[in-house]
Amino acid sequence: MLIAPATANTLSKMVNGNCDNLLIATYLSAKCPVYFAPAMDLDMYKHPSTVASFHTLKQFGDIIIPAEKGELASGLSGEGRMAEPENIVDFLEKDLESKLPLIGKKILITAGPTYEAIDPVRFIGNHSSGKMGFDIAERAAELGASVILISGPTHLNTKKAVINLIRVTSAQEMYDACHEYFEKVDVAICAAAVADYKPKFVAKQKIKKAAASLAIELEKTQDILASLGKIKQQQFLIGFALETENEIENAKLKIQKKNLDLIVLNSLMDEGAGFGKTTNKITFIDKDFVVEPMDLKLKELVAIDIMNKVISFYEK
Ligand code: CTP
Helix, strand or coil, rough: CEEECCCHHHHHHCCCHHCCCHHHHHHCCCCCCEEEEEEECCHHHCCCCHHHHHHHHHCCEEEECCCCEEEEECCEEEEECCCCHHHHHHHHHHHHHCCCCCCCEEEEEEEEEECCCCCCEEEECCCCCHHHHHHHHHHHHHHEEEEEECCCCCCCCCCCEEEEEEECCCCCHHHHHHHHHHHHCEEECCCCCCCCCCCCCCCCCCCCCCCCCCCCCEEEEECHHHHHHHHCCCCCEEEEEEEECCCCHHHHHHHHCCCCCCCEECCCCCCCCCCCEECEEEEEEEEECEECCCCCCCCCCCHHHHHHHHHHHCCC
């Protein structure tokens, strides 16, 4: 809540709870941070009564946006002129940002599918939309983190300037991009549906339908998440697991095999979860094997749950 201009009269009413207008009724009911930008004549601004109001309001937890010097309504010039609106907005942005829980943290997120080329026109891919990874990136940015979002082919986009979106196509490109940034990040969240196999040989020309049948030899791609787990130092590493049977046991094995701090388990057995959906049903399992099933919810809300895990890691 921002009270601007905050007159000497309004400040006094705020201090005393003198609830005779809508503004003070709203102020007394506000549960959010309250900012006030005083505006009054220069002598009023210096009066002990006003100074005492500032003092008490600060004790209440309210935040003053100090008045500026300049021309006043009385025709006099001095301190007491309300801060310029753009300076108020600037103050609010800086103050709110500095209090965000992940300010100063760098987070790497992978999202979307990868495409593995067969020939110049065809590829092996999957149905991942990238939505889960993009939602996590948006939430991480809202919490103050600077985000490196490495995404496979998707139609999704982001408007947030603090998200550095790096578009890749293949598992190898995603691997290279992840390794370029991993050393400098605090958190890595691998939400991408990386292809596990790629064609061993990529045809230089489009394959003609000459033969009656066609076999494509596949070889394993590099496991990006496992490779990050191997070199991880201070990083909090989160992986995803998509399972169809023995979900919890398989996910626990993945935590150990890939050296993870937390795994987000998706079971395709759960209705409403998985590829191309707007909702997801996940279970968290941490490295001590504490299992925490969550309700079915929108992916935006799942992203909040995942980022809350990151916040609580730093609060420990
Ligand atoms: N992953 C990865 N690189 C790969 C394959 C998977 O980084 N080449 C990551 C995914 O981003 C996800 C996690 O590994 O965070 C789990 O992927 P999943 O397909 O469930 O498991 P796999 O390790 O591939 O094992 P399997 O397919 O045998 O279950």
